[in-house]
Amino acid sequence: MKALRLHGYHGEQHISLDDVAAPTPGPDDVLVRVAAAAVNPLDAKLARGYFRDVFPLKLPYVVGTDLAGTVESVGARVTAFRPGDRVMARIEATMGGAFAECAVVPSWLVVPVPTQFGFEEAAAFGTIGGTAWQGLFEVAQINASTRLLVTGGAGGVGGMAVRLAASIGARVFATAHARGLEFAKRLGAERVFDAEGKLDLDDVDVVFDTAGGEGQHRLFDVIRDAGMLASIVQPPDGDMGRTRGIDARFVFHESNGSRFAVATNYCAAHQIKPSIDCVMPLEAGPEAIARVASGKARGKVVLQP
Ligand SMILES: NC(=O)c1ccc[n+]([C@@H]2O[C@H](COP(=O)([O-])OP(=O)(O)OC[C@H]3O[C@@H](n4cnc5c(N)ncnc54)[C@H](OP(=O)(O)O)[C@@H]3O)[C@@H](O)[C@H]2O)c1
CATH class of the missing domain: 3.90.180.10 (Medium-chain alcohol dehydrogenases, catalytic domain)
Known part of the structure; x- marks a missing residue:
C-alpha cells in the first residue's frame, strides 16, 4: 500500500x-x-x-x-x-x-x-473536535453562563470551540486576523476583535487560547479574578495571574475514544x-x-x- x-x-x-x-x-x-x-x-x-x-x-x-x-x-x-x-x-x-x-x-x-458526516468531515473532526471538547468542557468546564474568549476563533480548534460554546448558550467572544473576523462571527461569536487591535473586553471567565504568541500575556488583562486561561499553544506564564487567582495552564490534547464519541455525537446532533x-x-x-x-x-x- x-x-x-x-x-x-x-x-x-x-x-x-x-x-x-x-x-x-x-x-x-x-x-x-x-x-x-x-x-x-x-x-x-x-x-x-x-x-x-x-x-x-x-x-x-x-x-x-x-x-x-x-x-x-x-x-x-x-x-x-x-x-x-x-x-x-x-x-x-x-x-x-x-x-x-x-x-x-x-x-x-x-x-x-x-x-x-461524510468521510471528509469525519476525518477533519478528529483533532479539532477532541481538543476543543477537552479544553472547554473537561478543563475549563464552561456552561451556559460562561463568558468565554477564544483566540484564533477562525481557526480549526478555535472555530470548533466558538461553535461548541455558542451551542450551549455561552457568551462567546473571539479574536482573529482581519480575514477571519467575519468567519468567526458567523460561527457564533457575539463580538470579534482584530488580532492586531485593542482587546476591548473585560470580566471574561475563561480564555481558550488557540493562537498563542507574544500577545498571550495581554490575555490576563481581560480575565476576571479567579478566572482561567487555558492555552493549547504554549504554557502561559502562571506568575502573571497568580495574585488574582487566575488558573493559567497548558492543555495537551490526548486521544480518548469515549470523549471522541460524545463530542462526535453532540456535534452531529447539533449540525456542527x-x-x-x-x-x-x-x-x-x-x-x-x-x-x-x-x-x-x-x-x-x-x-x-
Ligand atoms: N495542545 C494541543 O494538544 C493542541 C491540539 C491541537 C492544536 N494545537 C495547536 O494549536 C494551534 C491551533 O491549531 P489549529 O488546528 O486550530 O490551527 P489553525 O487551523 O491553523 O488555526 C489557527 C488560527 O489562529 C489564527 N491566529 C494566528 N495568530 C493569531 C493571533 N495572534 N490572534 C488571533 N488569531 C490568530 C490563524 O489565523 P490566520 O490564519 O489568519 O493567521 C488561524 O485562524 C496550533 O499551534 C496547533 O499546533 C495544540
Missing part, C-alpha cells in the same frame, strides 16, 4: 510516498481502509522535529493522526466493529499512521461515523461540522502539510488516498 512517511526531521517537503506492507492489526486493533485523512499544524511540527526531545518518533514514521474510512478487518478481541463499518479516529501522534491507504487503530480510539478548505490526493501530502503550516488554509485540508 501507499503511505506518506517521514524518514528524518527535515521538514514536510522530505516526506515521501512509499510502498509499504499493509499493517497487521493486533488482537485489540481495527484495520481501517482510509477514505479521508485530515492535516493538522502538528504534522508539520513533527516533520520539522519541534517535539523530537519531548516525544521522539520511531522513524520511518507514517504521518497523520486524523482519519475516517471503512473497517477492513478486526483483531481477535474486537467485538464492537466489523468489516464494512464506517469509522473515524484520532490516533496518538506518537503512533501516527493516518496518511496511508490502510491504518491500524487501537479499537478504543475508533468511533462510528455519524450519518450526518468542520469547515473543509480543500481535498487533495494522498501524494500531495507534503504540499497539503505546507499549506496548513503556512496559515493559508481556510478550514481543514483533507487527503484522499
Whole structure:
C-alpha cells in the first residue's frame, strides 16, 4: 500500500510516498481502509522535529493522526466493529499512521461515523473536535453562563470551540486576523476583535487560547479574578495571574475514544461540522502539510488516498 512517511526531521517537503506492507492489526486493533485523512499544524511540527526531545518518533514514521474510512478487518478481541463499518479516529501522534491507504487503530480510539458526516468531515473532526471538547468542557468546564474568549476563533480548534460554546448558550467572544473576523462571527461569536487591535473586553471567565504568541500575556488583562486561561499553544506564564487567582495552564490534547464519541455525537446532533478548505490526493501530502503550516488554509485540508 501507499503511505506518506517521514524518514528524518527535515521538514514536510522530505516526506515521501512509499510502498509499504499493509499493517497487521493486533488482537485489540481495527484495520481501517482510509477514505479521508485530515492535516493538522502538528504534522508539520513533527516533520520539522519541534517535539523530537519531548516525544521522539520511531522513524520511518507514517504521518497523520486524523482519519475516517471503512473497517477492513478486526483483531481477535474486537467485538464492537466489523468489516464494512464506517469509522473515524484520532490516533496518538506518537503512533501516527493516518496518511496511508490502510491504518491500524487501537479499537478504543475508533468511533462510528455519524450519518450526518461524510468521510471528509469525519476525518477533519478528529483533532479539532477532541481538543476543543477537552479544553472547554473537561478543563475549563464552561456552561451556559460562561463568558468565554477564544483566540484564533477562525481557526480549526478555535472555530470548533466558538461553535461548541455558542451551542450551549455561552457568551462567546473571539479574536482573529482581519480575514477571519467575519468567519468567526458567523460561527457564533457575539463580538470579534482584530488580532492586531485593542482587546476591548473585560470580566471574561475563561480564555481558550488557540493562537498563542507574544500577545498571550495581554490575555490576563481581560480575565476576571479567579478566572482561567487555558492555552493549547504554549504554557502561559502562571506568575502573571497568580495574585488574582487566575488558573493559567497548558492543555495537551490526548486521544480518548469515549470523549471522541460524545463530542462526535453532540456535534452531529447539533449540525456542527468542520469547515473543509480543500481535498487533495494522498501524494500531495507534503504540499497539503505546507499549506496548513503556512496559515493559508481556510478550514481543514483533507487527503484522499
Ligand atoms: N495542545 C494541543 O494538544 C493542541 C491540539 C491541537 C492544536 N494545537 C495547536 O494549536 C494551534 C491551533 O491549531 P489549529 O488546528 O486550530 O490551527 P489553525 O487551523 O491553523 O488555526 C489557527 C488560527 O489562529 C489564527 N491566529 C494566528 N495568530 C493569531 C493571533 N495572534 N490572534 C488571533 N488569531 C490568530 C490563524 O489565523 P490566520 O490564519 O489568519 O493567521 C488561524 O485562524 C496550533 O499551534 C496547533 O499546533 C495544540
